[in-house]
Amino acid sequence: MADLTPELVPMFPGAGPFLARFLPYSPPTHAGLNQQFCDLHAFLKYLHEAAWYGYLHASLGDQNAYVLLFEGRTVTAAAASATGEQALGELLNLYEQGAALSAHPLPPVLAHVLSGIGNRAWKFNLTEDFTGLHARPTGAIFYARGEIVATLPATLPYEGAFPAPLRPQTLILPRSLAGWAHHQYTLTLRGRDSMNAITSVYQQFRTQYGLTGIAFLRALGETLTPAEYAMRSDVALHDLEPLVQEFIKTGCVRES
Template sequence: MGDDEPAVPETPTNEIADEPVDLIDELKPMYTSPAPFLARFLPQSAPTYLGLRAPYCDLHAFLKYLHEIAWHGYIHASLGDQSAYVLVFEGRTVAAAAASATGEQALGEMLNLYEQGADISAHPLSHTLAHVLSGVGSRAWKFNLTEDFTGLHARPSGAIFYARGEIVATMPATLPYEGAFPAPLRPQTLILPRSLAGWAHHTYSPTLRGRDAVNPITDIHLSFKAKYGPPGIGLMKAILQNLTPAEYAMREDLALHEIEPLLQDFSKTGYLREG
């Protein structure tokens, strides 16, 4: 069995449910001896979606769909001996890992693999497990168990999943040393790198009409607000502050696919300058 070959999924029903459980789940790792930290601690879970591949499935549309249904789980892209793993929390991509990258760069690697013909599978997790795993990145930290600690405690003897200071699961996946991956209180959405979403890393210049759109005393503001609502007002104000869409998305914890249609419409309707 290869390093990235999934084991036979054995997903207990209480692993996917979000209701509290009295017993501590003993999870089994999905992948055998993978190098990236995130992949090492992903639990077995039968795929909800399997065999997704370009050009039959638009990956951007699929990620948008997962966002709309507030899905929790992880996505695995595999092409030959290359793999990338992306964790999804509340429908947002919040952690990613590939052979030599983590975070945004690894998310970009997954999209690159997909465009080259990689197969995609998506495996569900409970809200709790997805939150615990959201802090797994490129390095482990010194473990300090507090009464509200949420995250992963990895040891040579196995891993312990904590939620709000309580053990919720264990897994026989190890590190050669003791370390912790604390989960953020609110996992932040990963933003695609410039190489894959250049439009999101540019600044945009509003026209006079665009400036009037956020001026409450103008008629244009009333029509703009009626059409785009608070999301449109917020984005236009960010543009006036010289923020890029990526910076605005990071600040407001938004996904780029929520911003791109607004930006395109602003350009078509004369709120932004051409070029």
């Protein structure tokens, strides 16, 4: 019986960054986006709300950056000399400088397999529930829960594995690009009243921001930064920025 395991085609054959090297070919749903007519933060918000799976590629001259999305969340990224948050920042920087951006959809299972690719490979240990990429000098194997789901003719010079997390974590923008998200904020008297159900301020606050706003304000009061809260509660960071600005403007919090 013929082997029915799909063999994928590399999108960026010979690419340096590990993530780019193992991204499979996928025709873009969006291509040629640039900052003159497309706000990248609005586009990321759109992908988040659509729970989109796939990858973004930004290209400017010979500079490239790649970001993988899982459930509409940015979960891993790579650029020439950076991975993770720094590479996500690199993609945003390139976009601001005029890079063209494309978005390539992937089946959820492939996005999950790729979500563990960072800046190093680990010793391969196939367990019955292994999800991730097994890279070898002869090609790569995509595993989901111990089963081979695809192969890809892209290689490493040595054998290694990129295990995928059970639930991929959201990347948070680095401090250099989103300093506000890494600050701590102190509740004012008005902010504390906004969480006290017997006050009129609470009723106004709840009407305007809902229980999610109250939960975020409470977290700030417990000295969590917006970045920490976004990771713990699986909220998109770009949804929190206008709330922080509003909380400061209305006198509910101030920067510590």
